[in-house]
Structures are given as C-alpha cells and as structure tokens.
Amino acid sequence: MKSIASGLSRRFFLQTGASAGLAGGLGLSLGVFAADKIKPTAKSALIVVDVQNCFVDGGTLPVKGGAEIVPVINNLATVFENVVVTQDWHTPEHASFASAHSGKKPFDTTRLPYGSQVLWPDHCVQGTDDAALVNGLKLPNAALILRKGFHKDVDSYSAFEEADRKTSTGLAAYLKARGIDTVFICGLATDFCVAWTAMDARKAGFTAYVVEDAARGIDLNGSLAEAWKQMTAAGVKRIKSSDVYGI
Numbered sequence: 333m334k335s336i337a338s339g340l341s342r343r344f345f346l347q348t349g350a351s352a353g354l355a356g357g358l359g360l361s362l363g364v365f366a367a368d369k370i371k372p373t374a375k376s377a378l379i380v381v382d383v384q385n386c387f388v389d390g391g392t393l394p395v396k397g398g399a400e401i402v403p404v405i406n407n408l409a410t411v412f413e414n415v416v417v418t419q420d421w422h423t424p425e426h427a428s429f430a431s432a433h434s435g436k437k438p439f440d441t442t443r444l445p446y447g448s449q450v451l452w453p454d455h456c457v458q459g460t461d462d463a464a465l466v467n468g469l470k471l472p473n474a475a476l477i478l479r480k481g482f483h484k485d486v487d488s489y490s491a492f493e494e495a496d497r498k499t500s501t502g503l504a505a506y507l508k509a510r511g512i513d514t515v516f517i518c519g520l521a522t523d524f525c526v527a528w529t530a531m532d533a534r535k536a537g538f539t540a541y542v543v544e545d546a547a548r549g550i551d552l553n554g555s556l557a558e559a560w561k562q563m564t565a566a567g568v569k570r571i572k573s574s575d576v577y578g579i
C-alpha cells in the first residue's frame with residue numbers, strides 16, 4: 333500500500349514541478365522525493381540472510397538469480413549503521429536433508445516431531461566452502477554473524493527461532509539489547525529463510541521491511557506467492573532498495 337501511495341505522491345509532485353517550469357519547482361519536487369524515502373536510523377538493522385555459496389549457482393541448493401542480489405546488498409549495507417549476517421549451518425546428516433530419510437528425495441515433505449518439513453539436498457554443511465558467505469559479499473560493517481540450523485534434529489529457516497518454535501537463536505535479545513526496533517531483511521531465499529525471519533521479527537515486536545530486489549525466492553509449488561501473502565498478513569512491509577534513503 334505504501335509504495336502505491338508514495339508512487340502517486342511522487343508523480344504528483346514531479347508533474348507539479350514540471351508544469352511550474354521553474355528550477356525551484358523541480359528542486360521542491362526532488363526534495364519531497366527524498367523525504368518520501370525510508371531512512372535507516374541508529375535503531376535500524378539490516379539483516380542479510382544466508383547469502384552463502386550453497387544458495388547461488390555452483391552451490392548445492394542454488395536459488396535462481398541468487399548471485400544477482402550481492403551488489404544490491406553491498407550497496408544497501410553502506411547506509412546502515414547496524415548489519416547482521418546469517419549463515420545456514422547444518423551438521424552432516426542433518427534432519428532437513430532428504431539423504432537422512434530413507435525413501436525420500438529432495439523437495440519431498442516429511443513429518444518431524446515439530447511438524448512438516450521440506451527435505452532439501454544436502455547443503456551448507458558446517459565448515460565447508462559450500463557454507464561460506466559468497467565471495468563478492470562486502471559487508472565490512474557487519475557486527476554479528478549468526479549461524480542457525482546447527483542442531484542436528486531441528487531446522488531453522490528463521491534467524492530468530494528454530495523450526496521447533498521453542499528454541500531461540502538469541503537474535504531478538506541481541507537486537508533489543510542494542511536498542512534496535514526496526515529491521516530490513518534481504519537475502520536467500522525470499523519464501524523460506526527471509527520470510528520466516530521477517531515474520532518472526534514481527535512476532536518479536538520489530539518493524540520489519542523485506543527488500544524485494546535484494547532477495548530471491550525458490551518458489552516451490554507456489555511458495556513465493558504464499559510467503560508474500562503471509563508476510564503481508566503479519567505486517568511485514570514489502571519495499572525495494574530504491575525506497576531506502578541514500579540508495
């Protein structure tokens with residue numbers, strides 16, 4: 333809703349500026365344009381979810397276009413005082429791997445004690461090159477690298493809470509202890525780890541934005557549209573990197 337409203341107001345002011353035919357009018361419209369953007373403050377954090385070799389071409393679970401978001405994220409990070417990076421970080425034979433369940437293949441679904449679980453190809457095994465952050469990712473100001481999914485029997489799409497919906501990763505407490513109340517989320521994949529992180533951010537009381545062009549989805553059986561529906565219902569705001577002040 334906000335992007336539609338702000339798009340209208342931008343057009344209105346640009347047209348007004350143009351019809352005035354004055355440099356001053358144009359200056360005014362550009363001023364309004366900038367003021368319309370979302371400005372990250374000291375209370376905002378950028379959360380960069382799982383931009384790892386496993387999730388880009390050449391990795392074990394590549395997300396289509398995954399590497400394309402790297403320059404977008406690098407640019408985005410320059411306007412944030414607080415940057416957090418996450419890594420999917422599984423044990424060998426992790427419960428989320430199809431190979432750990434006889435008779436199952438990747439992208440099947442199974443029941444685990446905590447509920448339904450999509451089974452993935454083996455990916456992001458602790459300490460492997462596959463689990464390393466993508467080489468081109470340049471986040472010199474990142475203060476925290478948070479690893480998740482390291483309990484053998486529990487997956488963790490969310491950077492806040494594991495899939496058993498009981499075990500905390502500690503991220504909410506970390507952010508709150510640092511006075512952060514707003515998170516901007518990007519990374520891989522939009523419909524799994526990004527979506528779950530964004531919805532848990534809302535549950536923990538944060539204002540949450542997902543930066544659409546700084547994320548890519550897997551889209552397994554319509555999961556991307558479903559994730560946006562659920563995120564929107566949870567109050568997650570869908571924006572583009574160009575909506576952020578300074579980008």
Ligand SMILES: [Zn+2]
Binds near residue numbers: 422452455
């Ligand atoms: Zn995983």
